[in-house]
Amino acid sequence: MLDIGFAKSALPKSGALVLLLEEGEPLAGNLLSAVDEATGGAVLRALTAAEFKGRAGSNCVILAPGAGLSRVIAIGIGKPDSLTQRGAEEAGGNVVPLLARETHAAIAAGGVSAELAAAVAMGAALRAYRFDRYRTKEKAEDKPRLSKLAILAAQPVKAREAWAPLKATVEGVFLSRDLVSEPANILTPAEMADRCVALEKLGLKVEVLGPKEMTKLGFGALMGVAMGSANEPRMVVMHWNGVSGGKKPAKSAAPPIAFIGKGVTFDTGGISIKPAAGMEDMKWDMAGAGAVVGLMATLAGRKAKVDAVGLVGLVENMPSGTAQRPGDVVTSYSGQTIEVLNTDAEGRLVLADVIHYCQEQFNPRFMIDLATLTGAIIVALGQEYAGLFSNDDALAAQIASVAEETGEKTWRMPLADAYDRGLKSDIADMKNIAGRYGGAITAAQFIQRFVQGGKPxxxxxxxGMAWSSKDTATTPKGATAFGVRLLDRLVSAHYENS
Amino acid sequence: MKLRIGSSAPSAVAVALPVPLGGAVPHxxxxxxxxxHFNGQAGTCCEVRTGGRLLLLIGVGPSPHDATYRAAGAMAVARLSHLKRIALDATGLFAPQAAAFALGAMLRGWTPPQNRRTADPDAPKLTHVDLISEIPGIEAAWGDAEAVWRGSELAxxxxxxxxxxxxxxxxxxxxxPLRKAGVSITVLKRRDVQREGLGALLAVGQGSAHRPxxxxxxxxxxMEAKPVVFVGKGITFDTGGICIKPADKMWEMRADMAGAAACAGTMLSLALRRSPAPACAVxxxxxxxxxxxxxxxxxxxxSFSGKTIxxxxxxAEGRLVLADALAWAVKRLRPAAVIDLATLTGSIVVALGHEMAGLFGNDPALAAHVAAAGEAVGEWVWRMPMAAGYRAALASDIADLMNCAKGRGQPDACQAAAFLSEFVGETPxxxxxxxGVESREAADDAHAAGATGFGVRLLDRLVAARFEDLHRA
Structure with missing residues (x-):
């Protein structure tokens, strides 16, 4: 991660300086007049020549303006006092590619609050992520060089305090992005479980169940998916006991909140095999689990005052002599039987068992599952929103409200009996697909059959959200870790004892 | 089908009787x-032969309301349409419920016009429905319901x-039938379409011998008020054009004018029930x-708006004809609100299946009113998003916008809505x-197979609830 420090607002003697400028005549912003004076008016002359107006999202790069600075970068932050937390993150993020050739830089954030200064830092850190593990021959001059970023703030101590929990969130996001970026020959279910166990150093308690335990429990749905692969499945349960300060919660403690992730480390489709084109994307079919792991690391990293459990079902879906066949009937952990008509509708089978286990073990306050579940949701909403399905209007509304703040947007989609009817099977309690139309909804209906008693x-x-084909302000192209920030914010806004 | 209201139904051989949960049944x-084991549970029924007649008991559940009576009427016809004449026993029901009972039956009784001429022995034979009711106000209540039924039949x-x-x-x-009911009809033929500059509509129609x-x-x-305007996509057949569709199921594309049909049906309904609200359809x-x-x-x-596409x-032709129709309607008619209906995208069927239509819009209040009207009549809609990213995907290198994004698996329903929004400006x-909702594959107790007339009842209800009272507008 970028080395981020906070300092009192003062003109640096070298390196790059970033100005956050409000829209208006004349332009205004922290250190603008100081740097303009030191450079003999070069900065304002350049900004005028470039017709830079301070519009949010705009920028202007001035090379070697004098005063020992290598470059001055103006970033527009829009109308005075209009900067939001998300806007500050985006401003910070948009700076990063402009600084790729610098080793150290300072952002003049003395004109905004300590919280917004910390948000600028967060945006920059998020954007500076790179998954570099397998680039062995990239020349040093081709790599981004930025390693140190100073945030110049009016109240550096306060800003540093605001940054501490955000830093934990960034670390959680990076963990999640690493997991999603890893290829499937490296990140098998066992390997991913090992990486979860490594999080014990953060104070998480981690349990791992292997095929023997899951078979014994009767995880017929999950095991059915796993049986075609040489890589054994795992289920990982991560506990964060934040209310009791890391100790086992008292018997009288309120039940935890629960997060559940689909972790198909590679999805060939199984016997119902996918077309070759684009199949490489299926290494990120564990992004739901990746988000849950990143979220749990975040909660632990920032010592969130909440009791939470995170469960991930990790399997590889392969075609082989031992693979599940279309037409097979499996008995899920809940006892309900499922006719598997399409082995490529496997995520819901994994979730079915993990969700039932979660409710039975923890009787949580609510359950939120994340899954790269259907192509239908991409045809419905594209790469703008995740589809949100819920049996609880209040919880759905809480998520929708924090979604806008984090930029991880969700759109509510319907559940209704009429869709559920499509799952009727001739020989089992249900089938695992109900046709192409309304496919994301029928998948959600399927999962809902494993949520008992109207549990929120x-x-x-x-x-559509786990992987981005282009750079955005705070996410470089690639794994997005969608869900980590959204659910972290949900917890901090609504579920932490202050 | 014909419906007669009276105190008895001497010539009907079958009578349908709604029974609340735990309610008494005839001795x-x-x-x-x-x-x-019939106890009046909603969605159940029981046939009893008594006194030379067939009695169909229909459960309407613990707290029956308009929708339950509509469903009961539909079930009566679903089970008894092999008979020529049936009666609906609405004794004891208030006028609105009795009318809902009758409307449900009449809507369920629709058959495709082709069927009405076949010698198929299994074809429905039902031609007459007697509504047994003496409640004051039943004639007026059925009058309004009948208008919407006729609008639906037309569509x-x-x-x-x-x-x-x-x-x-x-x-x-x-x-x-619209002209007879007092609706004025103006047709712009190809020359007029050309003169008006409806370049998008013209282009879509130019490959056909049948001119647009x-x-x-x-x-x-x-009322002295700005009109509410309905705009309908009316592609009378959609081959796909040069980007031709696969042959499989292409015949379904005769229904690609269902939006326009629903608009026409709505106008017939408004006129037949003499709605005070000024309304237009394009x-x-x-x-x-x-x-x-x-x-x-x-x-x-x-396009008519001046924008190039x-x-x-x-x-992706529906959005083109709508672009011109919407822009033309906004400019020429100065509407209070515009609602367009279109069998627009396969994407919405992937998103919502066959149970709900996708609702997009630029005005949350109007959207909420439309959704409420749909819920009231059982034509369900689901709000879908408008986001800048959908419009951004339509950026063209050589024109103001593209008619759809390149590449497969696009969120085309959302992008199509973003496209249309470019042609309505600030008008709600x-x-x-x-x-996906304009036709049903199979019949069930609640629905006939085939065309649904989706939109007619929703828009009629929207006008009644929202545009007939000046103080609310």
């Missing part, structure tokens, strides 16, 4:  | 109901008839055919993507 539940279909 | 039917017939009959001009010929038309239906109403009628004059992918069209796919607007 949200299903996030993140198939 | 003579009690033993049979007991054996069949469904238009959708069901094949494309050799329902060409743009064939569609217009079948609007005669823009139809304006106007109902004056009785129907964009064209056949998207393949011909030597067809428009091509890569063409750039200049680069064609990526000639099968709702777009209903009704692909």
């Amino acid at each position: 539940w949200v299903h996030l279909d993140i198939a | 003579a039917a009690a033993p049979a109901a007991k054996v069949a 469904r017939d238009l959708v069901a008839l094949p494309a050799d009959v329902i060409t743009p001009d064939g569609f217009i010929e079948r609007l005669e 038309r823009l139809v304006l239906l106007q109902w004056e109403g009785a 129907l964009a009628l064209a056949e998207n055919a393949i011909g030597a004059e067809s428009y091509r992918p890569g063409d750039v069209l200049t 680069e064609i990526i796919d000639t099968d 607007w709702v777009h209903l993507d009704i692909a």
Whole structure:
């Protein structure tokens, strides 16, 4: 991660300086007049020549303006006092590619609050992510060089305090992005479980169940998916006991909140095999689990005052002599039988058992599952929103409200009996697909059959959101870790004892 | 079908009787109901033969309301349509419920116009329904319901008839009932369409021997107010054009004018029940055919609004005819609100299946009113998003926008809505993507198979609830 420090607002003697400028005549912003004076008016002359107006999202790069500075970068932050937390993150993020050739830089954030200064830092850190593990021959001059970023703030101590929990969130996001970026020959279910166990150093308690335990429990749905692969499945249960300060919660403690992730480390489709084109994307079919792991690391990292459990079902879906066949009937952990008509509708089978286990073990306050579940949700909402399905209007509304703040947007989609009817099977309690039309909804209906007694539940279909084909302000192209920030904010806004 | 209201039904051989949960059943039917475990639960029924008649007991549950009575009426017809004449026993029901009971039956009794002439022994025979009711106000209540039923019948017939009959001009010929009801009809023929500069509509229709038309239906109403305007996609047949569709299921594309049909049906309903609200409908009628004059992918069209459109796919034609119809309606009619209906995208069917239409719009209040109207009549809609990213995907290198995004698996329903929003400006607007709900594959107790007339009842209810009271507008 970028090395981020906070300092009192003062003109640096070298390196790059970033100015956050409000829209208006004349332009205004922290250190603008100081740097303009030091450079003999070069900065304002350049900004005028470039017709830079301070519009949000605009920028202007001035090379070697004098005063020892290598470059001055103006970033527009829009109308005075209009900067939001998300806007500050985006401003910070948009700076990063402009600084790729610098080793150290300072952002003059003395004109905004300590919280917004910390948000600028967060945006920059998020954007500076790179998954570099397998680039062995990239020349040093081709790599981004930025390693140190100073945030110049009016109240550096306060800003540093605001940054501490955000830093934990960034670390959680990076963990999640790493997991999603890893290829499937490296990140098998066992390997991913090992990486979860490594999080014990943060104070998480981690349990791992292997095929023997899951078979014994009767995880017929999950095991059915796993049986075609040489890589054994795992279920990982991560506990964060934040209310009791890391100790086992008292018997009288309120039940935890629960997050559940689909972790198909590679999805060939199984016997119902997928077309070759684009199949490489299926390494990120564990992004739901990746988000849950990143979220749990975040909660632990920032010592969130909440009791939470995170469960991930990790399997590889392969075609082989031992693979599940279309037409097979499996008995899920809940006892309900499922006719598997399409082995490529496997995510819901994994979730069925993990969700039932979660409710039975923890009777949580609510359950939120994340899954790259359907292609239908991409045809419905594209790469703008995750599909949100829920049996609980209040919880759905809480998520929708924090979604806008984090930029991880969700759109509510319907559940109704008429869709559920499509799951009727001739020989089992249900089948695992109900046709192409309304496919994301029928998938959600399927999962809902494993939520008992109207327990508040949200299903996030993140198939369109887990991977970005282009850079955005705070996310470089690639794994997005969608869900980590959204659910971290949900917890901090609504579920933490202050 | 004909409906007669009276205190008895001497010539009906079967009577349908709604029974609330745990409610009493006629004495003579009690033993049979007991054996069949019939207790009035909603969605259940029980046939009893008594006194030379067939009695159909229909459960309406613990707290019956309009929707339950509508469902009961539908079930009566679903179970008894092999008979020529049936009675609905609405004794004891208030007028609105009795009318809902009757409306449910009459809507369920629709059959495709082709069927009405066949000698198929299994074809439904039902022609007469007697509504047994003496409650004051029943005539007026049924009058309003009958108007919406007739509007729905018109829309469904238009959708069901094949494309050799329902060409743009064939569609217009079948609007005669509207003229009789007092709706004024203006048809812009190809020259007028050209003169008006409706370049997008013209391009879509230019490959066909049947020329495109823009139809304006106007109902004056009785109020001094801006009209509510309905805009309908009326592609009388959609081959896809040069970007031709696969042959499999192409025949379904005769229903690609269901939006325009619903608008026409709504206007008939408003006129028949003498709605005080001024209302207009603009129907964009064209056949998207393949011909030597067809428009091509890569063409750039200049629409009525002046905006230029680069064609990526000639099968994304509905949004083109709507673009012109919407912009024309906004400019020429100065509407209070615009609602368009279109079988627009396959994407919405992937998103919502066959149970709900997609609702898009630029005005949360209007969207909420449309959704509420849909819920009241059982034509369900689901709000879908408008986001800047959907419009951004339509950025063109050589024109103001593309008619669809390149590449497969696009969120085309959302992008199509973003496209349409470019042509309505600030006018409150709702777009209903009704692909997937305009027809039903199979009949069940609640629905006939085939054309649904989706939109007629929703829009009629919207006008009644929202546009007939000046103080609320």
